Amino acid sequence: MDSKIAVELDDVTKWYGDILAIDHLSLEVKSGEVFGLLGPNGSGKSTTLKMILGLVKPDSGSINVFGMNVNEHPIEVKRLIGYVPESPRIYEFLTGLEFLDLTGDVYGMNPAEKERRIREYLHALELEGREGDLIGSYSEGMKQKIVIISALMHHPRLLLLDEPLSGLDPKSARIVKDLIRNLAADGVTTIMSTHVLEIAQAMCDRIAIMQNGRLLALGTMEELRREAGMPGSGLEDIFLKLTGASDIRPLIEALLK
Numbered sequence: 001m002d003s004k005i006a007v008e009l010d011d012v013t014k015w016y017g018d019i020l021a022i023d024h025l026s027l028e029v030k031s032g033e034v035f036g037l038l039g040p041n042g043s044g045k046s047t048t049l050k051m052i053l054g055l056v057k058p059d060s061g062s063i064n065v066f067g068m069n070v071n072e073h074p075i076e077v078k079r080l081i082g083y084v085p086e087s088p089r090i091y092e093f094l095t096g097l098e099f100l101d102l103t104g105d106v107y108g109m110n111p112a113e114k115e116r117r118i119r120e121y122l123h124a125l126e127l128e129g130r131e132g133d134l135i136g137s138y139s140e141g142m143k144q145k146i147v148i149i150s151a152l153m154h155h156p157r158l159l160l161l162d163e164p165l166s167g168l169d170p171k172s173a174r175i176v177k178d179l180i181r182n183l184a185a186d187g188v189t190t191i192m193s194t195h196v197l198e199i200a201q202a203m204c205d206r207i208a209i210m211q212n213g214r215l216l217a218l219g220t221m222e223e224l225r226r227e228a229g230m231p232g233s234g235l236e237d238i239f240l241k242l243t244g245a246s247d248i249r250p251l252i253e254a255l256l257k
């Protein structure tokens with residue numbers, strides 16, 4: 001297997017009952033790449049991330065992470081991954097610090113290293129002073145920050161981030177964006193979903209646009225522009241054209257009647 005490939009999905013299909021969530025999806029994400037998953041609501045982004053982590057099992061096809069089959073090596077694969085779910089349900093009856101401590105222990109971190117990393121992240125994301133409060137008392141953005149810290153603190157080789165910047169204030173979002181880009185320079189691979197197309201355009205080396213569980217387009221910004229026949233365009237126009245939503249005027253007019 002090519003060690004430059006971090007994640008490989010081969011002809012993956014996933015049904016939830018009679019809903020076809022992922023429809024024969026194949027894609028490769030390279031090591032050290034920041035890879036964006038875009039697509040309308042319900043297009044299969046979160047399902048794709050959950051299948052790579054091994055939380056959701058495909059009905060057919062296979063998924064490899066660093067050459068390991070996710071089905072056959074569930075624990076080894078999870079150990080290499082940091083995951084930010086889309087609506088994290090974290091332990092509301094633990095304090096932020098207790099939750100991070102627990103996470104570090106689950107990943108088998110050395111105690112001194114764990115404590116140092118937690119301190120640094122709490123400081124960088126301006127949570128210092130609130131780490132002893134119950135997570136249930138945090139704002140949404142503060143909960144999101146705790147989940148981001150828990151995903152990053154154990155030096156994962158692969159980050160699976162489902163709308164990671166949602167709810168973050170501009171400074172914190174900037175810190176997380178810069179962190180992800182710097183980690184990529186160190187070889188850490190990131191797959192992130194986002195609805196904020198400017199974020200995808202600014203951060204991602206390559207972007208996959210999904211619809212109905214399938215790939216509509218995949219490539220660098222330049223390749224997407226070429227594919228859409230829209231030289232010089234931004235991602236928003238390309239996205240709307242490819243997902244067939246470019247003419248939304250009649251919809252708006254109907255809503256205003």
Ligand SMILES: Nc1ncnc2c1ncn2[C@@H]1O[C@H](COP(=O)(O)OP(=O)(O)OP(=O)(O)O)[C@@H](O)[C@H]1O
Binds near residue numbers: 020040041042043044
């Ligand atoms: N646990 C589930 N049970 C049943 N259907 C599900 C479940 N999770 C997802 N689905 C369905 O699978 C499809 C893909 O959902 P998914 O959550 O992957 O989309 P998404 O691209 O992440 O959407 P969003 O942008 O809204 O987060 C949708 O039709 C959704 O209704």
Ligand SMILES: [Mg+2]
Binds near residue numbers: 045046047086162
């Ligand atoms: Mg989702």
